[in-house]
Amino acid sequence: MAIIIVPSAVLDPSSRLHAGWGVLVDRNRIVATGPLDALTIPPAARRIELRGMTLLPGLIDLHSHLLLHPYDRRSWNDQVLVDHEALRVARATVAAAATLHAGFTTLRDLGTEGAGTADVGIKIAIEQGIIPGPRLAVSTRAIVAHGTYGPRGFAPNVAVPQGAQETSGSDIVAVVREQIALGADWIKVYADYGWGRGSQPRPTFTIEELALAVGTAHDGGCLVAAHASTIQGMRRAAGAGVDTIEHGNTGTRAIFDLLAERGIAFCPTLAASEAIARYRGWNGVAPEPPSLVAKRASFQAARDANVTIANGSDAGVFSHGENVRELELLVAYGMTPLEAIRAATTIAAQTLRDEAIGAIRPGALADLVAVSGDPAADISALRDVTFVMKGGTIHRHDAAR
Numbered sequence: 001m002a003i004i005i006v007p008s009a010v011l012d013p014s015s016r017l018h019a020g021w022g023v024l025v026d027r028n029r030i031v032a033t034g035p036l037d038a039l040t041i042p043p044a045a046r047r048i049e050l051r052g053m054t055l056l057p058g059l060i061d062l063h064s065h066l067l068l069h070p071y072d073r074r075s076w077n078d079q080v081l082v083d084h085e086a087l088r089v090a091r092a093t094v095a096a097a098a099t100l101h102a103g104f105t106t107l108r109d110l111g112t113e114g115a116g117t118a119d120v121g122i123k124i125a126i127e128q129g130i131i132p133g134p135r136l137a138v139s140t141r142a143i144v145a146h147g148t149y150g151p152r153g154f155a156p157n158v159a160v161p162q163g164a165q166e167t168s169g170s171d172i173v174a175v176v177r178e179q180i181a182l183g184a185d186w187i188k189v190y191a192d193y194g195w196g197r198g199s200q201p202r203p204t205f206t207i208e209e210l211a212l213a214v215g216t217a218h219d220g221g222c223l224v225a226a227h228a229s230t231i232q233g234m235r236r237a238a239g240a241g242v243d244t245i246e247h248g249n250t251g252t253r254a255i256f257d258l259l260a261e262r263g264i265a266f267c268p269t270l271a272a273s274e275a276i277a278r279y280r281g282w283n284g285v286a287p288e289p290p291s292l293v294a295k296r297a298s299f300q301a302a303r304d305a306n307v308t309i310a311n312g313s314d315a316g317v318f319s320h321g322e323n324v325r326e327l328e329l330l331v332a333y334g335m336t337p338l339e340a341i342r343a344a345t346t347i348a349a350q351t352l353r354d355e356a357i358g359a360i361r362p363g364a365l366a367d368l369v370a371v372s373g374d375p376a377a378d379i380s381a382l383r384d385v386t387f388v389m390k391g392g393t394i395h396r397h398d399a400a401r
């Protein structure tokens, strides 16, 4: 049955706010949008009035970890080494629901951090309607170079399970193929991490190893996200042909120029940097610690270089369902609200190479969110979600206030 949604305004991220528009949905797709009196509405269509609300495409977060619980409530080590996988999956189902109800209808989930391929199972459970959650692109285990990840610091005779899949040399090809066979949509590699003398952030895989991973992933129709916070790690990842770079904490204008030239999208994960600064004692009011000062500088360098900046928060480090924090920070760091909304809709969809989402236009999947107020004027309006539809199914519809 068709549904006609009548908000106060439709926010099309590629253009602007349209007052008096409606959106006609049939089954899982948008079939028409435009001024209400210009739409041909089937007489039997169900009418949903969203007075005072702005309707926009379902939001997309390109960097989450549904299987991670916020570090201020459970340490990463305890999650990887102590918690039952079933416990972690149970938490993840709650996280998925909270994320969807917050208006995020698509996630790219970048690694289970010790929970194997549980993300694939969660994705299937959502697709089958067993649990509510966003549509997922999953990556199973992140891929790390031997001896560079964690947990670490145990006696040499104790075999400690790692929060990611270790490999080295040409074996990385087998690892990528195995992950694709197990259901990975994206491959996540760590191009750098704190390791070696003094555990300083430094490159891990060689460019040759990274290039083998990228070539194999692309052969399998999968894209590659690289964790990289150092200039060297970013340069190797870019040189190897990855599709997105995550974090970029100390990126410079020169390295972002390289990303722009190669068409590599950048997910800044500002919200994770902020959360970690708070966990280390910053109260949010005192002058920002050096990590955040550097983060602002790298973000500005990325803006100056005109890199494609896509919304990716690293939710899991902080609470699931608080994903909108990244958009607020994108604005606090210099984007306009409309730019931030594009980063979480059109730009994110392009980064996923998914033309069916991120837009309100005929033929697109009916992933729609309504908020009170105008998020193009005040980004925090996105916190006031009253309606969520995913693929034509209504997952949230608060009573009129």
Ligand SMILES: [Zn+2]
Residues within 6 Å of the ligand: 063, 064, 065, 110, 314
């Ligand atoms: Zn992450």
